[in-house]
Amino acid sequence: MVPKLWNETIEEHRKAVREAVMDATAALVAHHGLAAVTMSRIAEDTGIGRATLYKYFPDVQAIVLAWHERQILSHLGYLAEVRDRTGAGARLAAVLEAYALILHEHEGTVDTATLHRGEHVGRAQHQLANFVTDLIAEGAHAGEVRDDIAADELARYCLHALTAATGFPTREAVHRLVQVTLDGVRPTR
Amino acid sequence: MVPKLWNETIEEHRKAVREAVMDATAALVAHHGLAAVTMSRIAEDTGIGRATLYKYFPDVQAIVLAWHERQILSHLGYLAEVRDRTGAGARLAAVLEAYALILHEHEGTVDTATLHRGEHVGRAQHQLANFVTDLIAEGAHAGEVRDDIAADELARYCLHALTAATGFPTREAVHRLVQVTLDGVRPTR
Numbered sequence A, B: 001m002v003p004k005l006w007n008e009t010i011e012e013h014r015k016a017v018r019e020a021v022m023d024a025t026a027a028l029v030a031h032h033g034l035a036a037v038t039m040s041r042i043a044e045d046t047g048i049g050r051a052t053l054y055k056y057f058p059d060v061q062a063i064v065l066a067w068h069e070r071q072i073l074s075h076l077g078y079l080a081e082v083r084d085r086t087g088a089g090a091r092l093a094a095v096l097e098a099y100a101l102i103l104h105e106h107e108g109t110v111d112t113a114t115l116h117r118g119e120h121v122g123r124a125q126h127q128l129a130n131f132v133t134d135l136i137a138e139g140a141h142a143g144e145v146r147d148d149i150a151a152d153e154l155a156r157y158c159l160h161a162l163t164a165a166t167g168f169p170t171r172e173a174v175h176r177l178v179q180v181t182l183d184g185v186r187p188t189r
Helices: A006-032 A039-046 A050-056 A060-084 A088-105 A123-141 A151-167 A171-185 B006-032 B039-046 B050-056 B060-084 B088-105 B123-141 B151-167 B171-185
Strands: none
Touching: A006 A039, A006 A050, A006 A060, A039 A050, A039 A060, A060 A088, A060 A123, A088 A123, A088 A151, A088 A171, A123 A151, A151 A171, A151 B151, A151 B171, A171 B151, A171 B171, B006 B039, B006 B050, B006 B060, B039 B050, B039 B060, B060 B088, B060 B123, B088 B123, B088 B151, B088 B171, B123 B151, B151 B171
């Protein structure tokens, strides 16, 4: 086995530290909510010294945002799977339903609305918007989605409308929300 | 002039203090953003002692939530005016457009998404949801809105979809968002 280069080892170590911090954050949020995430608690739960932790993340918000980015990327991977296993005509519906169910099931743990605060919209959130924009453009091209309004505007509409799923009581209610949202993007009469 | 009862005077004083705190909060948020709101800063700007301030509000979040409640109530008053001056058939559209424009214009100052965090949904937010639910029920009764889905679910869908207005670049884009949102609640073909 060829020994790893020093830089590579350092890079792997850094990545492992970041992952450990994210994992601790995820566990804290799941068990105690977002407010429980503090620098001291993360340091304690990971066994990383506070001084070291501050070298990786300047504050709690940076940790929560990084964790949130990781989450969206993981959701995006799943949504891409849903897209790829669904026939062209039903893709948008399948992906929106899958996304709405993610929001619904993460209720109380991932408060995405809280995290998309202020000016910050992460790279992952942009990727999600682009992902849905592409699906909508594809649908418009096939005549299944309205083409009188730009695909990126329709994508924003869909993603915001579906955030209502967080407060809905049942999966059936979420399903109805997805249908109503889709009715908004159908070709106009 | 009949002198005021002592209790009444106290109550008025308390109200005046609360209003002064809200006003200072509004000014701080408008000029420096939500993050600038701190107990010390509010005490300084209002001339209310810190000890007294803490008797009124346990922490910054309590102040921001109270201020947010006052804001939604003021928006609600305006939306009720819009409703009352609009003919029955065009009411829902007029109110949703007015609400979307409020969200659009307050961009950066009122981050409503941030404020509707966690479990807290204020009384004012419920009133807003009820207000829109009533309009939708009225529309469904008149055959202008779909009746296959409960009015309160449709109201939630509308309010969430319109939060996209915060990130839209122009009033025209906001107008298109309102049209798409309305298309979602039209009677199904």
